[in-house]
Amino acid sequence: MFAKVVAASRSLTDGATLYTVHLRAPRIVWGEILTHRVFSRNARSSRAVPVKAMLNEVRNDPFVPWHWTGAKRGMQGVPGHDKPILLKGSAGQFIDADLPVDPASAWLHGRDMAADLAESFLDSDYHKQVVNRLIEPYSWIDGLITATDWNNFFHLRDHGDAEPHLQDLARITEVALARARVSDLEPGDWHLPFITKEDWIYAVDFYPNFDQGADFLRRVSAARCARISYTPFDGQASYEREIERYNLLIQSERLHASPTEHQATPDRMAQSVTVVSGDGGYEERTEGMAYENAGLHGNLKGFIQARKLLPGEFVHG
Structure with missing residues (x-):
C-alpha cells in the first residue's frame, strides 16, 4: 500500500491547493473512498485488466489483511482477533481439513480456490469483466485522486471508527500531502499530472503559442491519467499513442470524460x-x-476543471 503525490499546485489567486495522488490500496476499501464526492478519481478496472495479469498478481502478491478483528455488533470489530479457523468443505492442497489454521492461511486458501475457479472460467472463454470479479477480494487497486478538499477525508478516515486498512491509507496519504513539493500557478497555468519538464520542452518547441502547447499537454495528461484503468503510467508511450487514447475517450458518441477532471487552472x-x-x-x-x-470548477475549489471546458461533458436530466 502506498500514496504518492503525482502533482501539487497552489493557486496564486486565493491560495487553494490542488493535489493529484496515486494510491495503491486493498480493493476492498475502494467503495468507501468513492463516498467522498469532492474527489475526482479514476482507478484500475476489472473490466480492463487481462485475467492472466490479475491471476498472476493474486497468486504472487495478493492482498492479505493485516488487521484481523473479532465479531461484535456494529461496524467496528474487536482488534487483535487471532482465533484459529477450522476450514469447512474441501480444504485443498497442503491444508489438513481436520486442523484449525491461522487467519492468513485460511484467507490464502480462499484465494487459491477463487483463482482456480477464475482460471476455469477463463479456459471456457468468459470475459474478464466477469472472471476478474471472482478474485477482487484478494487484489489491490491503483487509484488516481485529484482534489482541493482533503480535510473531511482525513477527519473521517484517520479515526478509530473507520475501516482499519482505510485508516492506514488515510494516514500515509496525509503524510504524502504534507511532504509534497507544491508549485505556484497563475491563472492560465495548468496543473497537469504525469507531465514532465521534457514534455513542456517538446510542446514549446513544437507549437507556435503557449495555449496550443498547453492544450496538447492537457490531452496527454488526461490520456496518461486514463491508463490507471489497466496499468499506471510508467513513463513509456509515444505522444501519438497518447493523443489516440485521448481521442477514443473524448471524441466518441458518449464521452468518457473523468480522466479530464485531473487537469485544472x-x-x-x-x-x-x-x-x-x-x-x-x-x-x-x-x-x-x-x-x-465558478460554474467551471466542478468539485474543485478555486480551479477551472478541464472537464468543464468540454462540450457535452454531462447529459442533464
Whole structure:
C-alpha cells in the first residue's frame, strides 16, 4: 500500500491547493473512498485488466489483511482477533481439513480456490469483466485522486471508527500531502499530472503559442491519467499513442470524460455586486469578490476543471 503525490499546485489567486495522488490500496476499501464526492478519481478496472495479469498478481502478491478483528455488533470489530479457523468443505492442497489454521492461511486458501475457479472460467472463454470479479477480494487497486478538499477525508478516515486498512491509507496519504513539493500557478497555468519538464520542452518547441502547447499537454495528461484503468503510467508511450487514447475517450458518441477532471487552472476573481430587492421598493447592494468562472470548477475549489471546458461533458436530466 502506498500514496504518492503525482502533482501539487497552489493557486496564486486565493491560495487553494490542488493535489493529484496515486494510491495503491486493498480493493476492498475502494467503495468507501468513492463516498467522498469532492474527489475526482479514476482507478484500475476489472473490466480492463487481462485475467492472466490479475491471476498472476493474486497468486504472487495478493492482498492479505493485516488487521484481523473479532465479531461484535456494529461496524467496528474487536482488534487483535487471532482465533484459529477450522476450514469447512474441501480444504485443498497442503491444508489438513481436520486442523484449525491461522487467519492468513485460511484467507490464502480462499484465494487459491477463487483463482482456480477464475482460471476455469477463463479456459471456457468468459470475459474478464466477469472472471476478474471472482478474485477482487484478494487484489489491490491503483487509484488516481485529484482534489482541493482533503480535510473531511482525513477527519473521517484517520479515526478509530473507520475501516482499519482505510485508516492506514488515510494516514500515509496525509503524510504524502504534507511532504509534497507544491508549485505556484497563475491563472492560465495548468496543473497537469504525469507531465514532465521534457514534455513542456517538446510542446514549446513544437507549437507556435503557449495555449496550443498547453492544450496538447492537457490531452496527454488526461490520456496518461486514463491508463490507471489497466496499468499506471510508467513513463513509456509515444505522444501519438497518447493523443489516440485521448481521442477514443473524448471524441466518441458518449464521452468518457473523468480522466479530464485531473487537469485544472486557477480561476480569477473579480469585484461582484449582489442586488436584493427589499420592501418599499429599495435595493440592498452587497459588494465583494467572486470567482469569474465558478460554474467551471466542478468539485474543485478555486480551479477551472478541464472537464468543464468540454462540450457535452454531462447529459442533464
